[in-house]
Amino acid sequence: MDISKYISLVDKSVLVVDDNEMNLKVAGRMLNKLGVKSTLVDSGQAAIKLLESNSFDSILLDIQMPGLDGLETAKHLRTLGVSTPIIAYTAHALTSDIQKCFDAGMNEHLAKPVLLEQLADKLISVLSA
Amino acid sequence: MSSLLQKVSLKILIFMLVGIVAVTSTVLVQWQNYRTALANELQRVEQKHLLVAQNLSFALDRYLTDLSSLSEHLWEMDGSMPAGGLINDFNIIALGHESSGKFQLMSSDTQLTKDLESSESFRAFLDNAGENISISGLVNIGERQTFALAQRKGKVIHFTLLPLNYIRSIQDSIKFGDRGHSAIVDQYGNVLAHPNKTLEAKGASLLKVSIVQKMVEGGSGVSFFYSPPMQADMIAGHTTMIRSGWGIMVPQPLQEIEQGVWDDISSGTLVALIGLITMLSFGYLIATRLTQSLVRNIADLRLISEGKTVELTNQKNVSKESAELSNTLHLTARQVLDSRQKMADSLEIAQANIKQQNEFIDRVNHNLRTPLNAIAGVSELIDPQASDEELDEYSTIIRQSVSDIVGLLEERFELANLSKQEEN
Numbered sequence: 001m002d003i004s005k006y007i008s009l010v011d012k013s014v015l016v017v018d019d020n021e022m023n024l025k026v027a028g029r030m031l032n033k034l035g036v037k038s039t040l041v042d043s044g045q046a047a048i049k050l051l052e053s054n055s056f057d058s059i060l061l062d063i064q065m066p067g068l069d070g071l072e073t074a075k076h077l078r079t080l081g082v083s084t085p086i087i088a089y090t091a092h093a094l095t096s097d098i099q100k101c102f103d104a105g106m107n108e109h110l111a112k113p114v115l116l117e118q119l120a121d122k123l124i125s126v127l128s129a
Numbered sequence: 130m131s132s133l134l135q136k137v138s139l140k141i142l143i144f145m146l147v148g149i150v151a152v153t154s155t156v157l158v159q160w161q162n163y164r165t166a167l168a169n170e171l172q173r174v175e176q177k178h179l180l181v182a183q184n185l186s187f188a189l190d191r192y193l194t195d196l197s198s199l200s201e202h203l204w205e206m207d208g209s210m211p212a213g214g215l216i217n218d219f220n221i222i223a224l225g226h227e228s229s230g231k232f233q234l235m236s237s238d239t240q241l242t243k244d245l246e247s248s249e250s251f252r253a254f255l256d257n258a259g260e261n262i263s264i265s266g267l268v269n270i271g272e273r274q275t276f277a278l279a280q281r282k283g284k285v286i287h288f289t290l291l292p293l294n295y296i297r298s299i300q301d302s303i304k305f306g307d308r309g310h311s312a313i314v315d316q317y318g319n320v321l322a323h324p325n326k327t328l329e330a331k332g333a334s335l336l337k338v339s340i341v342q343k344m345v346e347g348g349s350g351v352s353f354f355y356s357p358p359m360q361a362d363m364i365a366g367h368t369t370m371i372r373s374g375w376g377i378m379v380p381q382p383l384q385e386i387e388q389g390v391w392d393d394i395s396s397g398t399l400v401a402l403i404g405l406i407t408m409l410s411f412g413y414l415i416a417t418r419l420t421q422s423l424v425r426n427i428a429d430l431r432l433i434s435e436g437k438t439v440e441l442t443n444q445k446n447v448s449k450e451s452a453e454l455s456n457t458l459h460l461t462a463r464q465v466l467d468s469r470q471k472m473a474d475s476l477e478i479a480q481a482n483i484k485q486q487n488e489f490i491d492r493v494n495h496n497l498r499t500p501l502n503a504i505a506g507v508s509e510l511i512d513p514q515a516s517d518e519e520l521d522e523y524s525t526i527i528r529q530s531v532s533d534i535v536g537l538l539e540e541r542f543e544l545a546n547l548s549k550q551e552e553n
Contacts, residue, residue, distance in 0.1 A: 020499055022526045026506030029519075033510060064495060091498035094491075112502035116509045 003034065006120045010035035012127060015054075017047040017073065018062040018089065023112070027060060027089070030116050036123070044068030044076075051082055058126050061106065063090035063097070071104040078105035085126035089114065140420040147412025155405045162397055170390045171364065175351040178379040179366030181303060183349065185311060185377045186368045188299060193278075193372050196291065197262045200224070200278045203235075204287035222275060223290040227255055244271035245290075255279055258286050264373040266315030267293075267332045274332055276321070297322040297329075306389075308359065309381035316374030318345050325358045344369050344376025356380065422451035426458050433462045436469075496537050500530035 014036050018024045024040050031038040039056065041047050045068055047059070059077075063070035074086050085108070088101040093111040101109050107129070108122045137145075199215055203224055216224065223241055225234040232245050245251055254265040258279040265277040270290065279288040296313060300322030303311035313322040318336035323329045335341040340354040340363075349368030356363045365380030432438075507523045515523070 020503075022503040022529055023499060023506075025522065026503045026510070026526060029510050029522075030506055091495040091502065092491075093494070093498070112498040113505035114502055115505060 006034050006124065009120060009123055009127070011037065012057040012123070013037045013039065014058045014060060014123070015039045015041065015047060015050065015056040015084075016060045016089070017041050017044060017065075017070070018060075019043060019065040020062070023062070027114075027119075030114075030119055033116065034120055034123070044070065044073030047073060048076060048080070051077060051080075051084075056084055058123060059084055059086045060089040060110070061086050063088055063092055063101065071100060074101070074104040074106050085129065087122050087126060138420070139423065140416045143416035143419055144409075144412050147415065148409055151405055151408035151412065155401045159394075159398055159401050163394055166390045166394055167387065170386055170393075174364060174381065174386055175366060177366070178364065178381065179349065179351055179368070181311070182366040182368045182377050182379045185299060185303065185313075185379070186349075186370050189296065189313070189375070189377070190370050190372055192295060193264060193370070195219075196278055196289065197264075197372075200287070200289040201262065201280070203289070204280065204282075220292050220294060221289055222270075222273070222292060224288075226285050226287045228285045241270070244273075247271075251277065251290075255286050255288065258288075264375075266317045266375075267319045267321060269332065274330075276315070293321055300324075303379060306381055306385050308361075308385060309379070311377065311379045314341055314344060314376045314378075316345065316376075318342070318376075321375065323358075328358060340365055340367055340378055340380075341376065343367065344378065345374075347374070353383070354380075419448070419451075422448075422455055426455055429458065429462070433465065438466060493537070493541065497534065500533040500537075503527075503530040 014031055016024060016027045016031070016038055018027065018040075019042050021042070024042060028038045028040050039050070039054075041050060044065060047061070048068075061070045061074060065073075068076070070088060070090065077084075077086070086106040087108040087110055088098070088106050089110050089112070090097070090101070091112040092098075098109045107126050110118060110122055196219065199219065203216070204226070223234055223238070223245070224236075225232060227233070230246075232242050234242060248268065248270050250268045251265075251270060254263075254268060254277060257263070258281045260281050262278055262280045265279070268275045268277050268290070274293055275290050276293065276296075277288050277290045279286055300311050300313050301324075303309075304324075310324045311322075312320070312324070314335055315321050317334070318341045319332050319334050320328050321332075328335075336345065338354060338356065340352045343350070343352060344367050347369045349366075351364065351366050353362065353364050355361075359380075359382065361382040361384060363380040364383050364386065365378045367376060367378035369376050503526050507526050511520070511523055
């Protein structure tokens with residue numbers, strides 16, 4: 001894979017929210033490989049708290065999580081006025097599931113398993129919009 | 130017609146059918162009565178009146194025959210027998226003979242002899258007397274109305290003089306209806322006995338009345354005529370007596386007979402009306418009874434078609450077939466409702482199963498994709514420059530993820546086994 005295609009992503013900051021530790025780590029590694037600065041949290045509540053005082057260029061948000069799930073978290077953030085582009089990062093791959101994400105105020109959708117190139121393309125797509 | 134019939138309920142149709150049958154038969158029977166009643170009654174009256182007239186005639190003939198026998202006997206004895214006995218029994222006024230204008234009575238009575246001598250009608254009768262016994266018509270002797278029997282023997286004419294009492298009592302015994310009566314005239318058409326006492330006292334001639342002419346001519350029959358004394362159209366049976374030639378008639382005003390017939394028809398109509406009302410009432414009851422279970426069944430069917438439950442009501446006062454129909458209907462309805470409920474239950478179960486399966490597939494999908502994601506990510510991250518620390522982490526991730534997948538598969542496998550055992 002030619003990383004140079006994704007030079008615009010270097011030094012961008014992305015918040016990753018996922019309750020699965022391994023997925024969280026893998027996502028962090030993948031973002032690092034693209035030159036993106038990653039912040040990892042394992043719950044919707046943690047993400048909301050972090051966003052009170054920090055801002056990111058984009059958010060990777062898992063949908064199925066204990067406590068606040070991804071949909072509720074996204075809705076909550078949008079009601080709080082957070083306009084950061086949110087990419088759903090989920091193992092739910094049905095069309096109806098994707099629509100729910102958009103309805104909750106998310107901007108893009110990535111179905112697990114996610115390849116590096118797909119991740120990069122989506123990030124570029126939301127960051128250039 | 131068919132569209133009209135469809136709008137009318139069965140009950141009304143049955144009622145109409147019974148009504149048509151009842152009304153038609155009643156009207157036909159009454160019409161037939163009306164058409165034939167007067168003619169039948171007249172025929173009956175004719176026979177009755179004629180029979181009465183003939184019976185009277187026989188009675189009087191018998192009386193006159195007896196008188197003739199008695200007279201013949203007394204005449205032969207001519208004065209040798211004392212008065213009294215049979216003479217008194219028959220109320221004989223005078224018994225005697227005449228010869229050359231001289232009257233000789235068995236018991237001498239000067240006044241009576243004078244009266245006999247001066248009576249024109251008695252004279253005329255004696256002049257016409259033959260060798261057989263002849264019977265006079267009305268004979269006026271002085272103030273008395275009488276009749277006489279006479280027989281010529283050579284130059285002598287024997288005679289017997291009698292009152293009209295017996296004849297009048299017989300005439301008077303016939304009274305029927307309001308104005309039905311009898312009347313007796315002599316062979317010349319003069320009144321011998323009549324309910325009108327003025328006519329009777331005058332011994333009036335009724336020759337002007339058509340039926341009296343027929344009687345004078347002889348024979349018997351039934352006639353219609355106008356009666357001046359009664360001032361009415363009459364029907365009468367009449368006959369003429371063989372021995373005397375007297376006429377007897379038994380008349381009755383036609384109007385009286387018509388009235389009787391009308392009374393009969395009216396009471397007949399009343400009975401027919403009562404019968405008609407009874408039939409219509411029964412018709413209504415039958416129609417109600419025949420259709421009420423049908424009506425109830427239709428109402429029940431409507432409820433069933435709307436998906437409601439219907440209780441089997443115990444139907445009273447219905448026919449055996451109606452009750453069976455109702456029972457069968459309710460059994461069928463119950464089966465329909467049961468199978469409908471079973472189908473709904475099955476559908477619900479099937480839908481729940483499908484939903485469960487979908488959820489299961491969703492969950493498996495999700496739970497497989499999560500560890501696969503980690504493995505896929507790692508597969509792209511591993512490169513020759515990776516540090517030992519990184520490689521350690523990656524191998525941990527892979528091991529953990531594979532373990533997750535295997536765990537998931539085993540769990541599903543056990544579940545599948547369980548449900549298989551349940552099925553068996």
